[in-house]
Amino acid sequence: MDRSPPSLNAAAIVGRERERGLLEALLEAAGSGRASTVIVHGAAGIGKTALARAATAGRSDGVTLYGAALPLSSMTVPLLAIRSLVRARPSGVPPLDLPTGHDATDAPVVFDTWLDAVTEAGPVALVLDDLQWADQTSLDILQYVVAGPEDRRLTIVATVRSTEVGDGHPLTRWLADVRRLPRVQEITLGPLDREATYDQLANLLGTTPHLSLVEDVYARTGGNPYFTRLVVEGVPGDARKVPTTMPGSLRNALLRTWSTLSEPTRRGTQVLAVGGHPATYDELDEVAPDHEWTTLLPEAVAAGVVDVLPGGVFWFHHPLIGEILEAATPARERRARHHGFAQWWETRRPSAEAAAEAARAARVADHYFHAEHAEARPSAVRAADAAAQAGSWAEALRLLRRELAREPTPTPTPDPERVDLLHRARRAAEMSGDIEAELELVEELLTRADPDEDPLAVADLLVRRAYVRYLTGREFDGADGLDQAEALARTRPPSATLVRTLAWSAMNGRSDTEKSIKLCEEALVIARDIDDALGIALTAKSVVAFVDDDAAASIDCAAEALAASVREGDWQSAARSAEYRTCAGDSAWSPWFAAQIARDRDRLVAAGAPQHEIAFFDILEADARLFMGEWERCEAILRSCMTTRLQPMWDAGARLTLAHLAVMQGRLEEAAAHLDRAEEVVIDSSNFAEFEFDAIHALVSLLAGDPEAAYSHAVNGMTWDTIPPTMVDYLLPLAVRALADQIEQRRAAGLDTGELLRKVAELVTTHRHILLDIGEMQPWMVAEIESIQVLYRAELARATSSPEAPLLWRVATIRARRACLAWDEAYAGWRWAEALLRSGENGREVATALRDTYRLAQRLAADPVIDAVERLAASAHISLAEVASGPEGAPDDEVLPGLTPRENEIVAHLVAGRTYAEIAEALVVSEKTVSSHVSNVLRKTGTKNRVELAIMAQHRASV
Numbered sequence: 001m002d003r004s005p006p007s008l009n010a011a012a013i014v015g016r017e018r019e020r021g022l023l024e025a026l027l028e029a030a031g032s033g034r035a036s037t038v039i040v041h042g043a044a045g046i047g048k049t050a051l052a053r054a055a056t057a058g059r060s061d062g063v064t065l066y067g068a069a070l071p072l073s074s075m076t077v078p079l080l081a082i083r084s085l086v087r088a089r090p091s092g093v094p095p096l097d098l099p100t101g102h103d104a105t106d107a108p109v110v111f112d113t114w115l116d117a118v119t120e121a122g123p124v125a126l127v128l129d130d131l132q133w134a135d136q137t138s139l140d141i142l143q144y145v146v147a148g149p150e151d152r153r154l155t156i157v158a159t160v161r162s163t164e165v166g167d168g169h170p171l172t173r174w175l176a177d178v179r180r181l182p183r184v185q186e187i188t189l190g191p192l193d194r195e196a197t198y199d200q201l202a203n204l205l206g207t208t209p210h211l212s213l214v215e216d217v218y219a220r221t222g223g224n225p226y227f228t229r230l231v232v233e234g235v236p237g238d239a240r241k242v243p244t245t246m247p248g249s250l251r252n253a254l255l256r257t258w259s260t261l262s263e264p265t266r267r268g269t270q271v272l273a274v275g276g277h278p279a280t281y282d283e284l285d286e287v288a289p290d291h292e293w294t295t296l297l298p299e300a301v302a303a304g305v306v307d308v309l310p311g312g313v314f315w316f317h318h319p320l321i322g323e324i325l326e327a328a329t330p331a332r333e334r335r336a337r338h339h340g341f342a343q344w345w346e347t348r349r350p351s352a353e354a355a356a357e358a359a360r361a362a363r364v365a366d367h368y369f370h371a372e373h374a375e376a377r378p379s380a381v382r383a384a385d386a387a388a389q390a391g392s393w394a395e396a397l398r399l400l401r402r403e404l405a406r407e408p409t410p411t412p413t414p415d416p417e418r419v420d421l422l423h424r425a426r427r428a429a430e431m432s433g434d435i436e437a438e439l440e441l442v443e444e445l446l447t448r449a450d451p452d453e454d455p456l457a458v459a460d461l462l463v464r465r466a467y468v469r470y471l472t473g474r475e476f477d478g479a480d481g482l483d484q485a486e487a488l489a490r491t492r493p494p495s496a497t498l499v500r501t502l503a504w505s506a507m508n509g510r511s512d513t514e515k516s517i518k519l520c521e522e523a524l525v526i527a528r529d530i531d532d533a534l535g536i537a538l539t540a541k542s543v544v545a546f547v548d549d550d551a552a553a554s555i556d557c558a559a560e561a562l563a564a565s566v567r568e569g570d571w572q573s574a575a576r577s578a579e580y581r582t583c584a585g586d587s588a589w590s591p592w593f594a595a596q597i598a599r600d601r602d603r604l605v606a607a608g609a610p611q612h613e614i615a616f617f618d619i620l621e622a623d624a625r626l627f628m629g630e631w632e633r634c635e636a637i638l639r640s641c642m643t644t645r646l647q648p649m650w651d652a653g654a655r656l657t658l659a660h661l662a663v664m665q666g667r668l669e670e671a672a673a674h675l676d677r678a679e680e681v682v683i684d685s686s687n688f689a690e691f692e693f694d695a696i697h698a699l700v701s702l703l704a705g706d707p708e709a710a711y712s713h714a715v716n717g718m719t720w721d722t723i724p725p726t727m728v729d730y731l732l733p734l735a736v737r738a739l740a741d742q743i744e745q746r747r748a749a750g751l752d753t754g755e756l757l758r759k760v761a762e763l764v765t766t767h768r769h770i771l772l773d774i775g776e777m778q779p780w781m782v783a784e785i786e787s788i789q790v791l792y793r794a795e796l797a798r799a800t801s802s803p804e805a806p807l808l809w810r811v812a813t814i815r816a817r818r819a820c821l822a823w824d825e826a827y828a829g830w831r832w833a834e835a836l837l838r839s840g841e842n843g844r845e846v847a848t849a850l851r852d853t854y855r856l857a858q859r860l861a862a863d864p865v866i867d868a869v870e871r872l873a874a875s876a877h878i879s880l881a882e883v884a885s886g887p888e889g890a891p892d893d894e895v896l897p898g899l900t901p902r903e904n905e906i907v908a909h910l911v912a913g914r915t916y917a918e919i920a921e922a923l924v925v926s927e928k929t930v931s932s933h934v935s936n937v938l939r940k941t942g943t944k945n946r947v948e949l950a951i952m953a954q955h956r957a958s959v
Helices: 017-031 048-057 080-087 100-123 137-144 170-179 194-205 211-221 225-231 247-254 263-276 281-287 295-302 319-328 330-345 354-370 376-389 395-407 416-432 435-448 455-471 479-489 496-507 514-530 534-547 549-569 571-584 590-606 609-630 629-641 647-665 666-679 695-701 707-717 727-747 754-766 779-800 807-819 821-838 844-860 863-874 901-911 918-922 927-941 945-959
Strands: 036-042 063-068 124-129 154-162 184-188 306-309 313-316
Touching: 017 036, 017 048, 017 124, 017 194, 036 048, 036 170, 048 063, 048 124, 048 211, 063 080, 063 194, 080 124, 080 137, 080 170, 080 376, 080 416, 100 124, 100 137, 137 154, 137 313, 154 779, 170 184, 184 549, 194 211, 194 225, 194 629, 211 225, 211 319, 211 455, 225 247, 247 590, 263 295, 263 313, 263 319, 281 295, 281 330, 295 306, 306 534, 313 319, 330 571, 354 376, 376 395, 376 416, 376 727, 376 945, 395 416, 416 435, 435 455, 435 534, 435 695, 455 479, 455 647, 479 496, 496 514, 514 534, 534 549, 549 571, 571 590, 571 609, 590 609, 609 629, 609 647, 609 707, 609 821, 629 647, 647 666, 647 695, 666 695, 695 707, 695 727, 707 727, 727 754, 727 779, 754 779, 779 821, 807 844, 821 844, 821 863, 844 863, 844 918, 901 918, 918 927
Parallel strands: 036 154, 036 184, 063 124, 124 154
Antiparallel strands: 306 313
8 A cells, every 4th residue: 555645746736625525526426427517617827727637637437538728819710629628538539520611510419429439438527628718619519518418427527717707708608508407516716825825835845835935925926826836936945035026927927818908908007006905986086087997997807807896996806917017117107106196095084993094004105105205204104103003013014114124224323213113113023923023123222222321221122132032043041131131120220121131031941940939039029019010020930830840839820920911911921821821730742731722822812912922822732632643633723823924933833743743644754844944943953942853853763764863863852951852751762762673673684783782771771761841740741751651661672672572562552542642552552563473472462452553543644653553464464454243244155155154154254354362252152163163164165274265255255
């Protein structure tokens, strides 16, 4: 069985699972004699043809004929679309001689008769592209076939470019007539969403794309698969943005229909493009009264270049058309038009609705900016304030950064106006979650701030820089900057700045516990005295209590911290306190944790926390779901996360979980790609102990067949300067597993294993128990540690060929099941069966272990375990079929004449691959009785052994 992971394929279909399933079901139904027709509608490039070809490409039997109509403008070729279907027919399909001229009236009957003959030989699928260009004779024939026999093994799939079929189009009436016929269905394809665009980019680039690239591509292509493919042509896999220059192929594809418009309409659409947003008749008429809008807009709409949107506004069917046309407008005219649009929007009455007013203000600012007008900066500041009031922090940041960029080389002299813009932009970056932009802004502010004049401002910036550098993966604690910030803050009376400095220093991971306790106690006293920054002070106390293994104190402080942080609007502290309240409760890989972290996320959402502050909760839940074996839910959560803006730290965490899932399911290339991207995101990965880099590296190396590298990674993770890495519990079992794999390889090759066994002995001497993570032992955590400890002992037994190996692997399987560590259970089950077979056991226990493991591994889609179990079962001649109380389809006397009913029953069990013990249990007899029956059956049938008997029974049953 081929279970190799699907290759990243540029032609792969994404985001069309429902539509593809429908087409495949109809194709399958055609094999049973149920004819059907599907009309697939959608804009150009939306993926109609790709969907039809993907659905038909997977057929195991039958014939598929592909054809297409052509957009001929100066001639009409009768039957062209139908002729294209049979032009490249596969071998075995008879030729078709379609009539021409006056005889063309017979064409429907001739084609239909020919189809009858082809469908007699097997199912047929007719795929006809671009029906909107089909000649009328082809449409007549197609309608005749659609109305044909219901029991014919025929599926018709026709695609229609909906943007080119208006009220007066010849196809409109044809579609109306066909819809009345039975067995006709229609599918309308819309643009892909961000998640599907992410998947498409992964296929096109051959690697996991950066989120910034996904956002950029989606914003420009609007989810059109064809345009997405053209936009990223030649773009490297590690790109973060698409090139500013649009590929010529994309430009030509977009302007193909636009170029057929009349000259006045083309010029008018350029004005609409300069406007940059959907516009009404009134706006366009007042800004550009020199155009006949009542004439040119209907022409653009009829051609499918412009759409009429709700509210009576007009905008391009695809936004990229507007981008091209705006850039193509002469500079002088473009500036004048922008000035006109700016004045028009400036004179509009301000809206009482915050979002609408922010949008109006942004349009004024944008147009003044592109007009290169003196009002550009003041209008940008006003628009940024309006966006902030509406909660549109990303928009506020865009406007402010654009103004800052107008001075590419800031002067070192004091510039109060620029400093004010920097502070505004930094706040917008913080609230929008654009952490890279915030770091850049903080760094410039620090170059302009005077610690003597305003030490608290500088201290706040230093604390913020430490946190931002942590979130960007650059630095784990920022200890030097925090020491400087504390010194500056202490030059002034106790303040919220000092509280934040002390709290962050207490949580940074390098301070010893005693010092951390003192720091957070001082921070808490100050916070209560000044009635400010209480949330972060309590959060620090909760974190320190958790590290000090005091779960009860951590939970109590976190609960109070969460309430205070929400009250103060400190969403970072709110998120961190909620996280630690749950982490202190029990293991982060337990069902309880998954449910609790989801509830905490919902509480923060209800409280108004921004998405970028709570995304980590999704990643924590996904990780828990993964360990529990709920991989589909894990994958769904992470796929949703990967299509939104994530802080680099959270991005790395999500990618490590995706790498973990991929490696457990045997997708090596995907696992390595996610791991590489996580290391790319976390620049200082060697010091970011909270991540599981070494454990995932070890797993990837094991899957790649490199146990030596796996051992090195596992051992490397067993020393740390700050806190233990995530999955530290697994490092010892992984190290010994890597050694055991090497030992088995050398034994099989007849080579010496002494050096490897010495390494095993050294590990046992140094570590008799697995390494433990921080946190007080809670019930579920205890169960997990006990399970992983037995896993460690079982790997040691495998490495040393201990006779205890079967028992230890059995216990490891049971313990993993109790701890809900599904992947460990599947792996241990495999090793248990393997150890039993090595010990000479080949009875019911082996069969049970193999079948239970196989069933679990299939549920997990754990291909490495599935393959290993299948090999073991084949070598032991054990069927992996489930044992039932009685076999289905038992052969009767007519199949194996001369046997008694009981003997036939036993033969059925033997065909299913069951052992004597299993047959005895199912029939409630002794194994000796089963053996006696088998001997009689062998004698009666003249077969030499049970294998030959089973083959005979299967052969006769199939006759």
